[in-house]
Amino acid sequence: MTVTDQVHVLIVGAGFAGLTAAIECKRHGHQVTLLESFPEVKALGDIISFGANAGRIFKRWPGVEEQFDKICIQSKGLLFKNYLGEDLIYQDWDKEPYYGKNFNGHRGEMHEIIYRHAIEVGVDIKLGHRVTDYFETDTEAGVVANGERFSADVVLAADGVRSKGRQIVLGYDDKPKSSGYAIFRTWFPAGELATNPLTKFMCENGDYHCGWLGPDIHFLAATTKGGKDFSWVCTHKDEADIEESWSTPGKLEDARKVLEGWEPAVQAIIDATPPDSLVDWKLVYRDPLPTWVSPKARIALIGDAAHPFLPTSIQGASQAMEDGATIAVTLELAGKQKAPEAIRAFEAIRYGRVRAAQLTGESTREKWHKADFDNLKNTPEKIKLPREEWLLGHDAEKHAYEVYNETIAALEAKA
Ligand SMILES: Cc1cc2nc3c(=O)[nH]c(=O)nc-3n(C[C@H](O)[C@H](O)[C@H](O)COP(=O)(O)OP(=O)(O)OC[C@H]3O[C@@H](n4cnc5c(N)ncnc54)[C@H](O)[C@@H]3O)c2cc1C
Known part of the structure; x- marks a missing residue:
């Protein structure tokens, strides 16, 4: 490919969507510029999960898997208990179908590795x-940042749930809405939890993953780095204003209220949580956008900007990565002169799959939160974490190559 044939891709946002799109576009020979509002990269966030469908993408980036292996959770399964502390079922990963390697760890630590890569x-x-x-014209697209204009062949708006890119794509300002749930989340050194008789089972044999289920609430806890780091998340009903921010401090007394009457191990975990480590994150949702593509098809929304996920899907970050892997291929196949074709093909390839993946977030939450708690001990299979081939066995890059021509033909037939 000569330099004049190279597609110039301008990306907004250095989250997992933007960074994956950037790395994949480089792998496929494009020129990439990425703009990020944060003035520096900080290890923000707590636990994040990438399914095998995302693991497959990471594995193509030399050196990344080896770095992840040192920091990611190495638990061998997931124990489910009810809120009274009775064991329900142990989901043993060695006994489940294998779709490839997944990676779960601290968002900030994983993000830093990808950023450096x-x-x-x-x-x-x-x-x-x-x-x-x-902005976009028939021949280019661009953005204004810090008063300066940047232009390229295409722009990928990977600017998260509060995306500014949505305005030009939709033609109106689309406000996020509350999902009716919020999530307490935290990450801290295991410390006293490693010796407390109630909780040491999660720390003493390496990494461990445990989930407690109760009426309209679930509480998931995990240890990592050989049981040295501890994290927990608790999804619960919340109708408060959706001023979503990762830095909204959570209050331990609010978490205690939500988890009142839950088993002593859960209370011990809350007692050991450093108060300033707790985040209270209102879960933002939005109806599926009618399109992710601007009128001239030179700007595409990707990642959370296009499709926020509920955490119970355990797929938000993985689907954001699939977007980047897909668009890098469609841009390669379309080439610079037909870049808008690549953007339209990206949307057509991804839209239905993303919607199906989003819905798993609702179905999993419903089966955990609305379980028949009186009978759960007799039917524990029902609450297992769904692990499906269509979702986890997917190879976004391979799929894009396979379906590109038929996708273009279908788009042309519709036009
Ligand atoms: C600080 C932070 C912490 C997070 N922590 C967790 C976590 O612990 N666990 C978890 O599961 N998920 C977490 N998430 C969300 C998770 O990373 C995403 O849901 C998922 O990975 C999809 O990523 P994304 O790249 O689409 O969006 P995001 O990860 O939200 O990334 C969007 C990026 O765009 C940048 N941006 C936004 N607006 C502009 C603008 N106008 N100009 C330039 N840049 C802009 C943001 O600063 C951000 O870096 C976090 C997100 C952020 C931003």
Whole structure:
């Protein structure tokens, strides 16, 4: 590919969607510029999960898997208990169908590795650039950041749940809405939990994963780094205003109220949680957008900007990565002159799959939160974490190559 044939891709947002799109676009020969509003990269967040469908993408990036192996959770299964502390079922990963390697760990630590990898492969990342406007013409697309105009062949808006890119794509300002749930989340050194008789089972034999289920609430706890780090999340009903922010401090007394009457191990975990580590994150939701593509098809929304996920899908970050892997292929196959075709093909390839994956977040939450708690001990199979071939066995890059021509033909037939 000569430099003049190279597609210039401008990406907004250095989350997992933006960084994956950037790395994959570099792998497929495109020129990439990425703008991120944060002035520096900090290890923000707590636990994040990537299914085998995302693991397959990471494995194509030299050196990344080896770095992840040192920090990711190595638990061998997931024990489910009810809120009274009675064991329900142990989901043993060695006995489940294997669809590939998944990676779960601290979001900030994993993000830093991917960020460094993007720099290593030559992505031009400009931190401290907050995008305030998007534009497109018949021949280019671009953004305004810090008062400066940046243009390229296409723009990928990977700017998260509060995406500014949505305005130009939809033609109106689309407000997120409350899902009716919020999630307490935290990550801290296991400390006293490693010796407390109630909780040491999670720390003494390496990493462990345990979930407690109660009426309209679930509480998941995990240890990592050989049982040294501890994290927990608790999804519960919440009708509060959706001023979603990762830095909203959570209050331990609110968590205690939500988990009143739950078994002593859960109370011990809350008691051991450093108060300033707790985040209270209102779960934002939105109806599926009618499109992720701008009128001239030079701007695409990707990741949470296009499709926020409920955490119970355990797929938000993985689907964000599949977006990047797919678009890198469609841009390669379409080439610079037909870049809008690539953007339309990306949406057509991804839309139905993403919707199906989003719905798993609702179905899993419903089966955990609305379980027949009086009978659960007799029917524990019902609450197992769904692990399905269509979702986890998927190879986004391979799939994009396979279906590109038929997708273009279908789009042309519709036009
Ligand atoms: C700080 C932070 C912490 C998180 N912690 C967790 C966690 O612990 N567990 C978990 O499961 N999920 C977490 N998430 C969400 C999770 O990363 C995403 O849901 C998922 O990975 C999809 O990623 P995304 O790249 O689409 O969106 P995001 O991860 O939200 O990334 C969007 C990026 O765009 C940047 N951005 C936004 N607006 C602009 C703008 N106008 N100009 C330039 N840049 C902009 C943001 O700063 C951010 O870096 C976190 C997200 C963020 C931003």
